[in-house]
Amino acid sequence: MNLSAIDDLKPYAVGLAQQLIQFPTENPPGRDYHNCAEFLKKECETLGLETEIVQVEATDRYNVLAWTSTRKTDLHFHCHYDVVPAGHGWAYNPFSGSIVDGTLYGRGSSDMKGGIAAVFTALKAVQNLEDISISVSLTPDEETGGALGAEYVVKNQLVDTKMAVLPEPTGLKTMFNACKGALWVQVTVHGEAGHPSVKGLGVNAFDRMVVIASRLQKLKEIVEHKKSALHSYPEGGEWANLTLGGRCSSGEAVNAVPGQALFTIDRRTLPEEDLETAQQEIRECIGKDAEITVLMEARPFHIDEQTDVCQLLNTASETVMRTSVNCALCPGFLDARHFVHAGIPCVTWGPGIYGNAHISNEFIRIEDMMTAAKVFYVMATTTT
Template sequence: MVNNLVDFTDYFQSEELIEILQGLITEKSENPISTEESVAYYVRKLLVDNGIEANLHWAADGRPNVFAELKGGSGGPTLLYNGHLDVVPAGEGWESDPFEGVIRGGKLYGRGSADMKSGVAAMIYSAIVLKRMGNPFEGKLILFFTVDEERENLGMRHFLKENVSADYAIISEPTELNICIAHKGVARYRLRTKGTPQHAAKVKESDNNAITNMAIFIAALENLNKEIKKIKDPILENASLTVTQIKGGIAINVVPSLCEIEIDRRLLDGETEEVVMKQIENVLQNIAKINNIDYELENYLFLPATNISRDHLLVENLEEVVRELYKKDAKVDVFGATCEAPFLSVYKGIPTVICGPGSLEQAHIVDEYVEVQQVIDASNIFISLVLKILQSN
C-alpha cells in the first residue's frame, strides 16, 4: 500500500474474494422466478462466520434484506455500503452454466456477475478484512443488501420504515469503478384504452376500437416527448418520455376491447411526482375530450433523480483513494441507468455515490461477465475508503 493508506495486504486474499463472488452467483436469486432467501442466508453466514454481527430484515415472505454492522471507535461518522441481491432471469443461450461463476480469460461469467453480485462480494470482503484488522477506524460501517431492486423495490421500501441512517453511502452498481455522482430518475405509467368488442366483419366508421384509440394517444405522447426533451440539466442532459410496450386484442377477427401501453419517463433533478403526472394527464384529457376516448392512467413507479456535489467530502475521499492506490485519477461520471440511490439520497438524506466493479453494458445480457481484477480493485477501494473517511470528527 502507498502514501497515506494503511497496509492491509496481509489480510487480503484475492482467491477468497472470488470464491465469495462465485458462491453468491451459485445461490440463485432470479427475480421474479425465485426469491433472494438462499443468497441472503449465504451472506449472513459468511459475515457471522467471520465475527460480524448480521441480521435478516424481512420485506416480504422469502425476501430478507441483510443488515450488518462493523463498529470502530466512538465519535466517528457512519458509512453505509449497499447493493442488491436479486438478479434478472438468466434466460437461454449461455456458453456455460450461468450459475457456476466460471472464469475464462480473466473474466468471471454468471448471472449477476456485473449486476451486481461482484459489488456485493467486494463490500462483504472489505468488511471481513477490516474485521481481521481489528476494526482500525472510528465510527461505524453498515452493510445493507436489499431485495427486489430489479422490479418493485420491496427491500428499499421496507428500509424506509426503519430507523437507520448514515453520513455517507456507496452503492456498488456496475460503473467500471468510475465515481458516479448523479443519475436520472424514472417514472413509469400504464395507460389503458377501451373499445367495444365485435366481429371484425361488422366494423363501421363510428365503431370504438381500443387499439385505434391508443394510436391517437401515442401520437400525442410523442409530441409531448419532443417538448420534454427540451428540458435540460447541465449534468443529466435531457428528460424524455418513451412508449416502451404495447399489448391489445384477443384475435385477428375481433375488434379489441382493451389496449395497454407502458410509458417510461426519465426525470431530471427537481421534477416532482405531481408535476410530471399532471403533465401527462393534461395531454390525455385534451385528446380524450376531442375524440371521446375512455382511458385509465396508472403511475406505478416514481424514483426521483439523484445527485451529489462534485466537491463533496465523500467524492473527494474516493478520488484520493483511487489516486493513492493506483497512481491515476478516477473518472467522475453520471450513472447511465436508474438505481436505488434516491431511496438513500432523497428519502433518507444520505449523501450517496454509485461506484462498483463491472460494466453496465454487461447488465441483463447472455454471458454476463465481470473482470476479475475489477472485483479485486473494488474491494481494495472499499477497504481504503473506510480507513480514510471513518475518522473521528
C-alpha cells in the first residue's frame, strides 16, 4: 500500500477544497446549490464514478449520488455541501479559500468541504475503481436538519451499503459513534389585544407566557441533571439540555396589550432517552395553556464500538496515524442518524476541529486533510 502517492495529490486536494469553498452554498436559504451539485457530479465522473443528480420534487434541492461498479456497495461516504451563512468578522474573504501557513480558510473549509476533498483525493489515488466497492452521496440542507438531503436519500433507498462514514470535523482523534437527539418546539400563547391605558382591557399573552416559562424552568432543572454514560467530545456534551427562548416575540406595539406571544424550546436528548417521552414532559408542563408546534425532531443514536465500521476506521487509523481513534458522543445531531435508524451502521470522523465549524475565520489544516485522505484510502481499499 503506497500511501506516499496521496502526498503527490496534495495540489489536487487543496485545489478541489478551494473550488468548493468558492461556491457560496449558504443555508439558510440554500444558495448556489445547483452550480455546486453540477460541479460535484462532473468531478465524480472525472474520477471514473457512475453518477447521477436527483432533484427533490418541486424544490431547488439537488442530491448527488456516485458509485464504483454497482449501487450496492461495501462502504459509503456521505457528505453535505451546504454551509452555514458566512456572517461577519472575517480576516479573509469567506468564499475565496485563502491559504496562510499551511492552513486553508473559508466558510465550509472544516464543515465539510475539506472532508469532501479528502474523500475525493482518496478515490483519485485508487488505481482501478473496479477493484473497490464504494458509493458517495453529496447532499444539501444538513445545516437545517437534512430533510431534503440525507433523510431524503435514505428514505427513498438511494443508498444501498453495508456501512457508512461521514467526513465531518472531529479532529482526527475522535469518531462519533453516537449523537444526541433534538426536539425543537414553538409555544404560542394566546390572549386578547387591548388598550393599556385602562385596567382590565385585553388579556396579556406575555404575562401568560411568563407563567408557562417559569414552569418550564423547573422542568429544565430536572432535565439538566441527566447525564449520559457515554464519553462526549467536546466535554460537557454528555448532559441533557433544555433551552428556552431561542426565538421569542410578543405583541405588535409598545402601546398595546399583546394578544399573542411565542417562544421556542430546544430540548437535546441523550441516547439513553427517547423523543416521545421528552415531548410528553414538555406537553404536560405547558398543559392546555398554549398551542404547541413541533418544528423539528432528530432522534439520538448509539452504535457499539465493536461494529464493523468502527473497527474498519480504527484499523485504517492505526495504519496511517499509528494510533486508534476514540469513540465519543457528539453533542449535536448528525446526518449519521438517518443511516443508523435505517439499519446502516454509520460513524462520523474527519479533518477539521469540531468547535471551529461555524465560527468566523473557519479553517482546516491542509496536513489534516491529507491525513484523512490516507485513512479514507485505506478504508476504501480494505473493505472488499
